[in-house]
Amino acid sequence: MAKDSDGFVRAIARGFAAVEALGRPPGRHTLSEVAAIAGLSRATARRMLATLIVMKYCEADGRYFSLRPRALGLGLSYLNALPYWGYAQRALEDLRNEIGESCSLAVLDETEIVYALRLPAQRILSANLAVGSRLPAHVVSLGRVMLAALPPDQRAHYLATTEFKHITPRTITDPVLLERELERVEAKGYGWVDGELDPAICGIAVPVRDHGGRVVAAISVNAISGTMDEATAKEKYLIPLRRTAQDIRTQSFSTG
Template identity: 50%
Template sequence: MATVESESFVRALARGLRIIEVLGQGAPRQTLAEIAAACDLPRSVVKRFALTLTELGYTGQDGKRFWLTPKVMTLGLSYLYALPFWRQAQLALEELSAEIGQSCAMSVLDGHEIVYVVRVPTYRILRASPTLGSRLPAHAVSMGRVLLAAAPAATLDAYLASAPLRRLTHATITDPDALRAAVGTVRETGTAWVDAELDESICGLAVPVRDGDGTVVAAANVSLPTGTFDEARARAEFLAPLRQTAARIRAAM
């Protein structure tokens, strides 16, 4: 594995990608000085990389400020198109959402967070409604619990030792031992129910999505308004169609 100290680590590539990240996280248009400060790099170095990215079509510039162009989207879409189940998952979750009248999504685990690879909203529950590519802390959401439950023991141990288990609401589990127990329950039942741990207004029911070999490659969920649904009602109304949808995605792989 390449590390920052290893001979196989390409520092120039890492710096170019970091500049793209900074331009995507800060103000829409940024000066070289602003980018350099955010990247902790010399301005002269940032200038060379920014001009190279402009030549390649990933950034635009007006002589003073730089910004991302739509070509950057191809980097993220390349990942989605490489997933053997993505197109079928998009269709399957759209049909599930239409059938049950609720928001549905699919995500994968990346470090301490889940990343949405499919999102089919029906109405806004969260103040900042997740979209394709959105990240949420894995410990506080149902899909995160499913993905952590599917992880090898060593991976779960490393997560519990390093993840910032921030308290987001009064209900958020922040104790590593309590979270391990919750994940263990998900592993036994094959489903996860999380209520008001990310936001007071939302709860969710999630199941694993497996490939042809039975390996968990993603998680799918139904998002619901807290108070309107409790766990018993959610399982009674949505667990069967959610599992059927996961099976349909698996069959397409």
């Protein structure tokens, strides 16, 4: 829906922009900072913050504003609405305990993945990543799997309009090469990425499908780069990953 559509409620958009601004580090901001981050005038930002305070999503401490615990419910509402999220927590815990490596579940949000679950192993990898963290989809195995599952027209639009930046020397940034890689992922049924986001991390991922076969998420296993190659990861982790993905699908989606 376009912002100039009759159905677009500008006040709601501004309110969410203020909430997102307050969620930026360091977690407390002045009125001027909220206005600048959210792209609002000071007067509009003041009204939005006043409303959020009344609704108990925000509090003021002198010049500074910060979110209250009630705001956490906004994110949890999304997670709780995912039909597979509750069972996926148990399934990924079992997988992590079985293989001894970090396991994650993510969803695709346009050009980025968003972590919905992340269970680190004892050898913690990227400890700064948590539920809600975002990463460019093209540089991680989770993203490759979900991008490969896009309808052809959506995949073509993504490749034509996304700016791919080098993060490490291994990062694929050429749209033609990335398209070939996504075709390979689609054909193989899994994604493998080594050192494209972090030189120290590799990962293998498979899709999670609903009862109709549509890819709704992806799960992955991550390990320390250099400890294994794609063939080894496939041999060790692909069967447990696919079993877990199938268990999530079976337990979470009704065929009725």
